[in-house]
Amino acid sequence: MKKKFIKLFLCFCILGSIAPVFAHRFFFGISELKVNHRTDQIEIIHQFTVHDVENLIAQQKQINFSPENPQYELLIRQYFEKHFKIQKNNNNIEISWVGFEVVRDQIFIYQEAKYPNFLIGLVVKNDLLTDTYAKQINTVNFQDNTIKGSLTFSKSQQSAKIIAKTIVY
Numbered sequence: 001m002k003k004k005f006i007k008l009f010l011c012f013c014i015l016g017s018i019a020p021v022f023a024h025r026f027f028f029g030i031s032e033l034k035v036n037h038r039t040d041q042i043e044i045i046h047q048f049t050v051h052d053v054e055n056l057i058a059q060q061k062q063i064n065f066s067p068e069n070p071q072y073e074l075l076i077r078q079y080f081e082k083h084f085k086i087q088k089n090n091n092n093i094e095i096s097w098v099g100f101e102v103v104r105d106q107i108f109i110y111q112e113a114k115y116p117n118f119l120i121g122l123v124v125k126n127d128l129l130t131d132t133y134a135k136q137i138n139t140v141n142f143q144d145n146t147i148k149g150s151l152t153f154s155k156s157q158q159s160a161k162i163i164a165k166t167i168v169y
Contacts, residue, residue, distance in 0.1 A: 027133040035144035040116035046109040085125040
């Protein structure tokens, strides 16, 4: 019985030591910018793995960070407001916080910006999670009545301009 227990214990130790190798190889986030011409708003939705966001904030703030933290939403909001920006002519467009939700292991962040024009010419600055996860890749999909397309961001590419590449007919 004792030998069986030792073998079982060793198996758990071995599995425990190699599990992180297989746990999480890819770091990516998806954001969507859509113009709602009825409200003159740019609607923004970000989707990330929730434990990546929680781990990042825990590491940066040196705290135990989970949904039980009374500042959970505030710290997430501050992080996203600092690391995702939209600019026109080198001026930040004010982005308002709408809210967030966690669905399974994904966090969805909802924001909006008052902007009655089209997306062409806007500069997107996105360094979400790239400061902690060197292999983080963020994709921003955008669409209005005239264009749609995607921008890709990484640790080395944190800013991009929306140009008229893909025309919507």
